[in-house]
Amino acid sequence: MKNSIKITSIILLGLFMVTCSDYPIDDRNLLITDKEACSMTVFELLGPDNRNSLIGTAVIDNDNNTVTAIAKFGTNLKHVKPRCSVEIDCIVTPMMGEWVDFTQPRQYTVISGNRKIQKTYTITVTAQGE
Amino acid sequence: MKTISILLLTAVCFFISCSDDNESLLKNDLIKKTMAPAIAGEKIDFAYAIGTLSGKLATAQAEASIAGAAGTGFEWYSYYTASNEITVDGTRYPGGSEVPVKSVKETSTSGAVSTATLEDKIDEVYMNPSVPHGTRMVDLIAVTLRYSYIVPAEAKGQKVSFVFSAKSSTGESVSYKTPEYNVSKMDMKRLIPLTTANVCYFSIENMAAYTLAEVNSQNLSDKIDFIYIHQAKLDNFDYGHAFVSPGTDPKYIATPNVIPGNWTKNSTRMEKRADVRDAQLKGSIPNVYIDDIDFQTLQLDQAYDFVLNFAADEGAFMKTANGKYAAYVYINRLATGTVTVSIKRYPL
Incomplete structure (x- = not known):
């Protein structure tokens, strides 16, 4: 009985070490994986009402690394909060979800899960009627 | 030996001071029902529960640190929850709703002090839900009173607190002091x-x-x-x-x-x-x-x-x-x- 407990513990410990050692973490405590995919899939712009201010969906050009979007008439582009979806395990820098001024194009970099591929997107938003 | 004596003395003091409260036959408790910010002209509702094991309940009082606006005071009615639909004095109460029973004979508010003189007797259903409403009246020995404080304009931006107290027919008294509540400037x-x-x-x-x-x-x-x-x-x-x-x-x-x-x-x-x-x-x-x-x-x-x-x-x-x-x-x-x-x- 004692022996089987010992053996099970050793196996579990071994498995744990193997699993964890495969994926180190970065300075944001996110796993660095082996994924190479690196792109933005969805982009939205939230207003102070916490609703998407864009008309339709943003156009993401992954060949030229650009995003273009049109915001609703009357959107205050000086005070909006961008958010996006990316390929699995990617990170975005600078972080989205902060209040920013989008009256001029802004750049965000998507970095792959293995942190070896980067794509810097230029995001341009125009408000209707501007 | 000296240490033991001090410990014994402390223990005796502890028992004496605690036994005063435990032996009181009149008890009270309070719930502040209103969760909303206290805004001038709005109500702060309280439910003040009192019960006695000796004699009957006689009076209740609420004293606010700042006098309330017109409408401040105790309600004349206490409430029980209807287990099934009933009709009382022509009013239909679905199961689960609150049914009023008169528990207060007289109320008054003067300045910061509101008082309620309690009824001698109350419908038994209030004490014993298994008895149909209106069966008979029994001595009023336990009740939850409702008190509403109308926030006065002069309290804006200040703090207000309350002291609730009650007396029984045997002369015993009990009280409950609330914490201070912020009154909004809004x-x-x-x-x-x-x-x-x-x-x-x-x-x-x-x-x-x-x-x-x-x-x-x-x-x-x-x-x-x-x-x-x-x-x-x-x-x-x-x-x-x-x-x-x-x-x-x-x-x-x-x-x-x-x-x-x-x-x-x-x-x-x-x-x-x-x-x-x-x-x-x-x-x-x-x-x-x-x-x-x-x-x-x-x-x-x-x-x-x-x-x-x-x-x-x-x-x-x-x-x-x-x-x-x-x-x-x-x-x-x-x-x-x-x-x-x-x-x-x-x-x-």
């Missing part, structure tokens, strides 16, 4: 109709809507903070129910003729909120409330001076151009060319 006004056809000029300072004729005749243009406009589209863009300031860029004003050229052009910073459904403004759940701190920390430096496309249950935080007031204007309901709004206003 003012509130509910259900103000606005229409594009007529009354569409709103003053935050006055918390009132005006017609064009009223603004002109009373020389109020410098007090107008926003104008209600409803138009489906402007230059083919969605516009809907909108608030614009007199000073808003004309390209965002669907009907520029509503703002006469000689008026003061106030620019009122405002930002829409879709998920701030204040229960006091809405008049129902959820129990979410805008309180003083929301206005104290409000940042509208980057905000525009108009909001378009309002839907029901949405609202807008605002700051008046002169920096005197912050406000939240909530859309209770809307229809073509009309909205009904409620407002909380905070002096900055």
